[in-house]
Amino acid sequence: MKVLIAEDEYWVRKSIVSMLKKEELSDIDIQEAENGEEAIVLLESNPADIILTDIEMPFVDGIRLIQWVKENCPYSVAGVISGYSDFPLVKEALLNGALDYILKPVKRESLKECVDKMAAAVKEKQSNAARMERQQKSETMYQSYLQDIEFSRYITARQRHNSVSMESYGVKTPFRMILIRYKSKSETGKNGMNSILEEKERVKDSLKNVFNTKAVFWNTYRGQEYLVFTEDNLLYCREKTSLIFAAQEGFLCASIGEKQKNLQDIPSEYRNLLLKIVKNIRYKSQNEIFDYTQPDPKQYIHLVQTEQYLTPLKKELESRNLEQVYKIVMDYIGLGKICEENWYLFEVKQIIQRLKSTMVKVFQRDISDEDMTEGDSLFDSMEQALDRENTREFLELATQVLKTYIQSEQEPEDQEPEDLIQKVKRYVEENYTDNISLSSIAEKFFVTPSYLSRSFKKTEGVNLISYITEKKIQKAKEYIEKGELKLSEIAFLAGYDDYTYFNKVFKRYTGYSPKDYQAQCRKTD
Structure with a gap:
């Protein structure tokens, strides 16, 4: 004093x-x-x-x-x-x-x-x-969030263009757009929406300072994406992007576009920037910067090679030969080598979809709807593991996918440790909104992922990944039924930083999109 x-x-x-x-x-x-x-x-x-x-x-x-x-x-x-x-x-x-x-x-x-x-x-x-300052900060943060929602709806074609509001947000013509991806450090949904928004504002402030612009937006439908609007030339944009990548951890990659003259071109330019990243980013690459002058790959070698193995793969799937199927997928197609061979992320995801399609065609008459849903969930989790750059989890999930569809009888009939499974369930109950995975849970309880997966399935009748997903969707349904939050907020609080993926999973588990489920709840009220 x-x-x-x-x-x-x-x-x-x-x-x-x-x-x-x-x-x-x-x-x-x-x-x-x-x-x-x-x-x-x-x-x-x-x-x-x-x-x-x-x-x-x-x-x-x-x-x-x-x-x-x-x-x-x-x-x-x-x-x-x-x-x-x-x-x-x-x-x-x-x-x-x-x-x-x-x-x-x-x-x-x-x-x-x-x-x-x-x-x-x-x-x-x-x-x-201090209370007034917190209140003012919260109001400012929420106003910024509302702007982000409006902008996100516009670039994803969910809302028509409003030139007045775009100009009031600091977007001037001509402009250049930069799409930047950032990996969140906070635990999704763990500490509530305020902690999520606070981190997003810190990232936006960093980008505003480096690029000297007020026009920076967070894509609320894809939680890792930020859009920067600037008048700088291409070389200067690359220099500034490199500067912020070097100065602050968490930034993953960036895509720099051409100068645009019309505000109406923002959605199409966003799609161009997104495609540039999707087509060019490699698995586990760090701080890559792409721009419109760089050509896209003419051919994805591993994707082409995969086609020749789909027929023998189908044959081995039909014969339920797990060992040979595993060898084709991991060694011949090469999913076990995606890290050391520096694969394009696009071709990995395309191959996953081809494998899924092949397995569904082979087993659609032979396995239950529950197992089919379980397989879909595992395939989705494989893609999420790729996005998190968790190779170990990706490979473990790939193994679980094969076992789910093939229904192998080669697994030993262990006496299941019910005490372990109860501990795992309690842990999931407390942490399901975080990015917990099969491998991270297995490591916590000192067992192998395959043993944990097999034990959980035999005890609970559902695989662990599906169990976690069901918890998330149930929490999302509760938030929707209360009617107090926006759907994009609910996605984050339920543990999803990508609204598009949340929408896909929610519809699979409930039969409704989040928006349709929200409408049903309002009719009931």
Whole structure:
């Protein structure tokens, strides 16, 4: 607590300072001024929390000093030191904003009582100011979020263009768009929507500072994407993007577009930027920067090679030969080598879809709807593992996919550890909104992923990945039924940072899109 004593009588001032420095008030930092003018100079450079001032002083008296404090130090509190004969002036001081007064000669008990009262008032002012600041920050953050939602709906063709609002958001013509992907450090949905929005605002502020622009948006439908609008040339954009990649962890890649003259071209330019990343990004690549001058790959070698193995794969699937199927998928097609051979992410995902299509055609008449849904969930989780660059989880999920469809009888019939499964279920219940995976849970409980997956399926009748997904979807349904949040917010709180993926999974598990389910709930109400 900082205290300023303004008193022109030297010994009176020193006596007050001495009393304040006693043991009970030892945490107070004290400044001294001989008059009001000197006090103002000190306060301008080093504001005090508490100002105790005499009334009658040369140059600037106590009344004028209190008026100045009231106008210029909103979080400070002033008090008066006065003699009995000054009481009319004390009244004037109180009317001008003084909180309390002490009569001369100053006694230690009276001084402590006055300072304690003023200190409590300072803390209340600071608390109110902090609350107002948080409220203002929250309102500003939410307004920014609403802008992000409107912009995201526009670029994803969910809302028609509004040129007035786009210009008011700082988008000027001509403009150049930069699509930047950032990997969130916070746990999705773990600490509520505010923590998510706070991180997004920090990322946006970083981009605004580096690119010197107000027009930066977060794509609420794809949680890793940020769009920057700038007037800079291509070379300067690459330099600035490299600068922020080097200065801050979490940024993954960027795509820089051509200069555009019309605001109506924003959605199509966004799609061009997105396609540039999709076609060119390699698995586990770091801080790659693409632009419109770079050609896309003419051919995806691994994707072409896969076609020749689909026929023998189909034959082995029909014969339920798990060992040979695994060899074709992992070795011949090469999914087990995606990291060391630096595959394009696009071709990995395309191959996954081809494998899924082949397996569905072979087994669609032979396996239950539950197993088919389970297989779909595992395929989706494989793609999510790729996006998280978790090779180990990707390969483990690939193995589980094969076992789910082939229904291998080669697995040993272990006595299932029910205690382990109950612990896993409790852990999932507490952490399902995070990016927990089969491998991370297995590691936590000191078992192999394959053992955990097999044990969980035999005990619960559903694989662990599907169990986690069901928990997320159930939580999302509860949020929708309450009707208090936007669907994009619900996706994040349920553990999905990509709304498009959330929409896909929600529809598979409920039969409705989130929007349709929301409409059904509103009709019921």
